[in-house]
Amino acid sequence: MSPDATNFGKTIMEPDKKTSKNLVEVDNLTVEFTTRNGIVQAVSDVSFHIAKGETLGIVGESGSGKSVTSYALMRILEANGMIASGDMVYGGIDLKNASNSTMREIRGREISMIFQNPRAALNPIRKVGKQLEDVMRQHGFATRQNAKAKAIELLKMVRINNPEDRYHSYPHELSGGMCQRIVIAVAIACQPRLLIADEPTTGLDVTTQKAVLDLVGELTKAQGMSTILITHDLGLASAYCDRLIVMEKGRVVESAGAADMFARPAHPYTQKLIRATPRLGADIRDLLPEDAEPRTPSEPKAPAVHPEGQPLLQVTDLVKDFPLKAPVKKLRDMFKTAKAPDDEPTVFRAVDTLNMTIDYGESVGLVGESGCGKSTTSSMVMRLLDPTSGSIVFDGVDIGAMPAKDFATSEYRSKLQMVFQDPTDSLNPRFTARQSIADPLFRLGGPEVRRDADRRVARLADMVGLPKSLLERFPHQLSGGQKARVGIARAIALDPKLLILDEPTAALDVSVQAVVLNLLLDLKDELDMSYLFVSHDLNVVRLLCEKVVVMRGGRIEETGETEALMSNPQTEYTRMLLSAIPHPPEMAA
């Protein structure tokens, strides 16, 4: 940053250096929301402070009030929210009682913020360069004349290639990682003293996540900024923060240095959180709280007899092409050399000659970053999508040859089931939990199954640990974990042989994730199922799967036994994936 910029706008509100060494002090902050069910306290009595240059992590599961706390600090709460009591002081300025215009001065210039979902955080119809200029000019950090140059300089700072070209880009033309860099550029444009990063990497691939967080760390360090990192991921927080506070239900339950906290978690909630976080060396059972009752399988099944030497699922040379839109011929293309654009591919190959097998009773993880073709593959195996070529042999029958649209009524339908990524999206909003679970019984079950439906639903609910009282609820009346259980109950209703788990815990909090993963493991043994576990998170895959398939760009990058692959990856890509996973300090045993 050029020196003149530093002097340019920072005159009115030089934080009072004498009062405290802390940049921010929050005391007994309570935030209330007025809802139709009355007043709800989202944040109660929260106190914390941030020293200059310090990185504070606020960790909590959804609903813990961690984001609300930061919004309160910025005074950008929704209209129905208000700061009920407490004090917030930023460098001697009383943020709670500051006028709106003062707050506007502070926002962006003294305190700025990075949000999750970077693409949505940018104005979709304004050039990113202009958006940078807007902020700088608002706070007097640039004039009409030099704004563009400064914006390009900022883009350079956040390591965007071709900043001159990117200046003219719109958010939709940039990748998620690039968008997050732009958001960071907006946040640091006016060299604030405090940067709040609210789940800045949710939805980004691990490799991108690492790059983004490293960049933030670097920039803040270089400018001596303080940072608040808000995240649900303890591992992430501990890897990047000096100090952590843990929030639960609007309250701070524990506050300590990052290493300290992992070493000696004081509060039971913290302990539970730390336990539930998937990490190297931990067994799936370790994720559950120590005092958790071991689940007793309700109906231990006699070990099934499997045909010899034949896998449950054999996928051979599977290919899926999607047609591309005919490229619009541009004038300059026509005047180009005689090399006709016929060579340009007219199809996009999402999955390229993929081979894999799943044995009876085996769990296979399918891992890759977004866009690697893992979802397309699972859709084809699930027979929701027709492959372009290749075969899918299931239990000795080439089900790949059956058109997807007729498969719904096929006898094999009940043998192949799926648990979806988003438990909310995958439940019909107008069906009660009971209706959702019973649907496959009625559609695919025989007459005796249908007659017996009520009892079977009750048993399934039992198996997935869903209280029967919740069966009459609609999805929006259920919590995320409960919805996931409904989805699982539905999937196992007809004793499938193969269950595809499409990131079944991605939308869940870690503690819930731990429970659901354990549930899945139990069910697998109980019902003698095979799993195809689709995920981007190697740490989670490791817990459940014996074998892992790493995909990249529609092809298989690497296949192997889980432990072997993780301890000794054969390809550069896998190595990169592994190294990008944030590793929390080892928990003291």
Added chain:
Amino acid sequence: MAAPTSRLSTIARRLGQALPALFGVIVVTFLLTRALPGDPAAYFAGPAADAKSIAQIRESLGLDRPLPEQFLLYLKDLARGEMGNSISTGQPVAEELIRRLPASLELTFFALLLSLAIAVPMGVLAATHPGKPIDHICRFIVTAGVSLPTFFTGLALVFVFYYLLGWAPSPLGRLDFAYVSPPTVTGFYVIDALLIGDLETAWAALAQLTLPAITLALFTLAPLARMTRASMLQVLSSEFIRTARAAGLSGATVLGTYAFRNAVLPVITTLGMVFSFTLGANVLVEKVFAWPGIGSYAVEALVVSDYAAVQGFVLSMAVLFVALNLVIDILYTLIDPRIQLDD
């Protein structure tokens, strides 16, 4: 974003896509007019004609031929740009439409401008104070506006502002007797008069426009204000607005550059629909205000089974509609970089 030629070609393609709909309109209109119960030949023949002269006229109008043949003849005429003669006014339909269309368009444009000028601020106001009294008041006003039949509003306005109060000029079409219509450049009296610097005539034309435009505007407030409110609300709750706020952008920048520009997209779509709807609704308003537009022309033509006039009217409206949609598409791509013409 795309090279100009590709934009041109995509416009051409868009027009091509509209052709089936236009053809559909031609067919349906043709069949509908033939199904009208009147006998144009009898009408054309005049009040005291005998059966023989009616038959003669039927032959000369080609009405004695089988329907498919009539349709082919009609298509042939259309291809040559011929729309035929109106029976009731005795003028070539094309000429009549060209003369009357500016009247309708001037009224519609002015009404929509007026409506936008009221509805958009109202929508924004309501969206920035959701659930507050001002929100309810806005909703109440615009809903009341759309609940009134236009012919009733028109008559009531004339009664109050012209007959009782005498504030408005007499509802006698586009210009009072005292003025001569300005030379045609755009066909819009106000603009044409301004072009030659005749303020007085421009003012008089504007005065004539006021009441019918208010009538139409009242009716179109609701869709525009509602859409503005809804899309503003949605945009205001979106994350990039939060980013903008968190970056300390001023309220005006957030509301204008960030929120409104995004919110305006669905409003433009609505505006397009409202525009074509208003052109249709003109029918009733023009009747009340003796406005010499195509709406009143269409009603008269329909009532007397004036085939050529009805066909010409509907066809020109359909063409206008297609053109309008194209303009909206283009506007969209100008405002929203995410959308390409060739989606």
Added chain:
Amino acid sequence: MDRRKFIKTAGATALSANVLPFLKFSTAEAAPAGTAVVVIGQTLNSLDLHRKGTNRPSYQISVNCYDRLVSFGTKKMPDGSLSYDYSVLKPDLAESWEQTADGKSLIFKLRADAVFSDGSPVTAADVKWSLDRAVSLGGFPAVQMKAGSLIKPEQFVAVDEKTFKIDLIRPSKLTLPDLAVPVPFIINSKVAKEHATKDDPWATEYLHRNVAGSGAYKVTRWDPGQQLVYERNEKWTSGPLPGVKRVIVREVPSGATRRALIERGDVDMSFGVSDKDAKELAEKKGVSVVATPIENCIYCLCPNLGFEPFQDKKVRQAVAFTVPYEEIFKVAAYGQGVPMWGGKAASPTDISWPQPFPYSTNIEKAKALLAETKYKDGFEVPLSINLSLASWMEPAALLIQEGLAKVGIKTTIEKIPGANWRSQALVEKKLPLHLENFGGWLNYPDYYFFWAYLKGHLFNSSNYDNPEVAKLVDETLHMEVSDPAYAPKIKRLLEIAFDDVPRIPLWQPTLNSAMSSKLTGYEYWFHRQLDARKLGKVGA
């Protein structure tokens, strides 16, 4: 056309008065002296009456912009208003005329000073060309000419520059009056022929949009669907120059608006106002209303003999006794017009026409009559009305519906759009029971009967067929009124009409016009269109 305001009196004051669009200003003030503004409800569709499809309101062009050979005189009505006088034929372009000794021809002497508006003299060749045109183009003009026994061009002879002869196919009392109706107007044939083409020898395209006449006015501007501007023809020779220089005829479809305009004094005349407005406006200050009973016109209820029950005369009479005449007259006509019911005797005492029929509301009698037929329990019949005339037809129909219900005749009211009315009611004659408004231009009862009571004739929408009526009409149609045989035959005709009632008369309507009290010279004409030739303005 000069593009500046053609009325540029006080531009400066007008501007200052118009700073706000809502600021009050009066157009009547803005309209300068010498200009009369008239509003009408209908629209003009041609400047050429002979053209096929020209509508009635357009006939006023023929009246105001063209002359005829002869014209009717003017008389003062009992209420002081002016009306044309059917009994007096006066010179127009012809200064004199005579029947040849053999009675087979009419010789017209054209006025020497008669010139067209372009200054060229009116010649017998022009007259010949114009009358040829009237009989050759077919359609309504030819039919109207035929009524005057003028059927083919060979009848018309230009003897010399100023002498014109018509050879008659039969002597008829209708011939001369028929030359005074709007149809046989005299066109400047030199101008017209310049614009004639091989396909269009009668220059219909040109005359459709242009006027080439010798009449009192020229048309300076015509915006179809909006307005027509007449300007006085300073070279007019057929009468005293009109008192106003310019007449603006503005088309205002909404009756309420027309009323508001005249009431507020923004226009000088509203031509053809509704009965209700006529009644009420008459009481307003500054507005005068002239309501003239329309000659030879009756509003009727027509039972169609093609519909079985109405073939029985007693059923028709029963219907005639159920009609609530008084109420209809009050509600549908607001008392404007002449009652056509309650005649004293079953047979006429004189031959005045129209005259009341011997029926009045008498449900008992109707029931008794109906009881004599096989329809004593009534029947169902649709009652059709013309949508374009709904203002009187609808209330009348509703009251008739109520009345008929009292004797067990159930009706449903069918509104038929104006365009379809003609073909359904008059051409196909298929409406079992309907309201009708025929009026004849030539003021003779036999002329009315010719159109409305003879089988197959257009306005006989009742499908009435009576050989005796046919014979009587045939005998009287061309017979001079002074002929001693005439009156008895007409009496017999009326007697049959009274008894047979294929048309049940309701009332004789009036033509109402409301005008500012400053306007003078309004004159009623049988053609029911604006005659602006005598208009003047007090203080102009």
Added chain:
Amino acid sequence: MTETTLNAAAGLPEIDERSLGMRIKTQVKHIRYVLTSNPVTLLAFTLFVMIVILGIFGPWIAPYDPLATNASIALQPPSWSHWFGTDQLGRDVLSRVIVATRLDLLISVCAVAISFVAGSVVGSIAGYYGGWFDKISGRFIDTIMAFPLFVLAMGIVAALGNTVENIVYATAIINLPFYARVARAEVNIRRNAGFVQAAKLSGNSDARVLACHIFPNALPPMMVQISLNMGWAILNAAGLSFIGLGVRPPTPEWGIMVAEGANFIVSGEWWMAIFPGAALMLAVFTFNLLGDGLRDIVDPRQRT
């Protein structure tokens, strides 16, 4: 974001066991909340109930025979014996306004029902399957949309004759594109939703997925459209009456009454147009506001 935060923080609304009665009770509670939190919606619902009552019991409520003419009391201003005055035939305007409610409601309900059923079938199939049906129905709907809608309605009524049925058909046809489009869009955005895939996995055939899983979820936005269209259908019928293509006299209908009364305003007999006009406005107004309320009830989040 805040939404989820809040739900979790506040704990979900406690719903007692599975009894149906309780569920109805919560629904009633929800409706009551929507009504009381928004006075305009409450007003709309009150008016709606009133209009429905008038529609059903109108003929018994009306103080006079709406068809009985009486020339001696024609054109009387409002008085104690005739609250809304009398018309040019001496008929009681109040009675006519009341009795007209049923016909106007009937026209709009029938028209909207027809276009809703036809439009949603066409739109759903087009939105779900796509392909040639989508293309053809899309062109068909484009064709209707390219017409000036009111003129199309006029044309249909003029061609088929002005009976109540034809007014209903004409109104239904010009409303059809809106339903087809909404249905198509709503089905289309859901055709790849998780629960749809799950339904397929549960063995639902395509037709069943569309009818039992997707369509019920697409209903709420269409409900709003229905209520807005009801108002529009009434206005449309009134407009047709105004140019003489409405129902037959002497049947009382608001549009005709306004159209007739309009000619009497200038002469001072304002009551003939004002009262039916007010009734018309009130009904349309009610339906329009009802749309908002309905949306609040079926999907409170849309209003945020």
